[in-house]
Amino acid sequence: MSRVLVTGAAGFIGSHLVDRLLEMGHEVTGVDCFTDYYPEGAKRHNLSKALAHKRFHFVEGDLLRLNLESLPTTRAVFPP
Ligand SMILES: NC(=O)c1ccc[n+]([C@@H]2O[C@H](COP(=O)([O-])OP(=O)(O)OC[C@H]3O[C@@H](n4cnc5c(N)ncnc54)[C@H](O)[C@@H]3O)[C@@H](O)[C@H]2O)c1
Secondary structure (H helix, E strand, O other): OOEEEEEOOOOHHHHHHHHHHHHOOOEEEEEEOOOOOOOHHHHHHHOHHHHOOOOEEEEEOOOOOOOHHHOOOOOEEEOO
């Protein structure tokens, strides 16, 4: 098991990736700031399964503004 970080975790690709990584047994941190490209509700729905998972940690924030050092140390970042 590795600890991994997924950016855009609430998006179409990111949320599927999060679910798959959790299925594979990884500890997953997801970051997303809910841009308004499409409704936030749809993105929260994308994440609903992961949010109920004990190995998923969600950080709501903009990657351009977050203090990246506050995020957990990870073995991999997606997308690289
Ligand atoms: N969906 C596809 O078929 C497809 C195909 C090829 C490439 N892509 C590319 O892959 C990427 C993801 O696609 P998608 O369909 O999942 O898009 P999406 O809009 O569903 O997801 C992107 C997510 O990133 C988040 N985000 C954007 N900027 C952020 C920031 N600064 N900080 C934190 N979160 C941020 C958004 O809120 C959103 O939830 C895009 O760059 C897209 O162009 C998508």
